[in-house]
Amino acid sequence: MECYGGMGKTNGLSPDESENELCLSNNNVVDKNDLRKVELLSDEDGREYGYMTGLTAEDIMKKVFQSEEHAYEFYGRLGKCNGFGVRKGDYAKDEDGSVVRRRFFCNRAGLRDGKHYNKLDRKRCHRPETRTNCQALMSVYLDKGSSVWKVRKVILVHNHELIPTGMVHMIRSFRAISDSAKAHMDGMHTYGFPTSKILGYMAGIAGGYSSLGFTKKDA
Structure with a gap:
């Protein structure tokens, strides 16, 4: 001790x-x-x-x-x-x-x-x-x-x-955009896609908006 x-x-x-x-x-x-x-x-x-x-x-x-x-x-x-x-x-x-x-x-x-x-x-x-x-x-x-x-x-x-455990990642102090997600969004913005469309696309890949780990406001 x-x-x-x-x-x-x-x-x-x-x-x-x-x-x-x-x-x-x-x-x-x-x-x-x-x-x-x-x-x-x-x-x-x-x-x-x-x-x-x-x-x-x-x-x-x-x-x-x-x-x-x-x-x-x-x-x-x-x-x-x-x-x-x-x-x-x-x-x-x-x-x-x-x-x-x-x-x-x-x-x-x-x-x-x-x-x-x-x-x-x-x-x-x-x-x-x-x-x-x-x-x-x-x-x-x-x-x-x-x-x-x-x-x-x-x-x-x-x-x-x-x-609940499944939603805790959406608490403001825990929300974050990963470097890879940010790079992906920047690339799509370059081609003129609006943020709402980009988030919809990424949410579809992730299995829903609740699985993204961030919101439109964070983006």
Whole structure:
């Protein structure tokens, strides 16, 4: 077992950010190579994310990461496995201006600002409300003693329905156009095909729009 001492009071953080000592096994260290071994979740084989499906809050509290970005990538994969989108939240810096704490949220955290509902000159209808003030999150901090990022707090309970596995790739934070798809679209645009026709063609090949992994807005 590797034991990492708590960080105590870090410059720029309040005393309540201090951590108790945690003893972590080597297999809890998550680096970029480990993340690359986990392929994107597909409709055909949800087992690729199987090892993340049963993670408890206690399991996640034991994880350590080589960087803030690795921690965010981990939380994103956790969300993709369990049916919720993710986004970066607030952060704290030390006296040198380096980020030493960051929170990652469910993409349905918070509520839409009331000012958007009070506009008198609105020309379009309000977009459907998607935020539910969900409290699910993962908070990480930099342990300067060991130069790794550790989990300070995690909440796994959501106050909304989770997205089914077959549709999770359409959550905004997970949608993406692959390089090959982008090249294909650019080529068809060159010959004058409109985007709607191109997407229809690609959806036919993929087996439906839900299998594309992106929308017309992304294109």
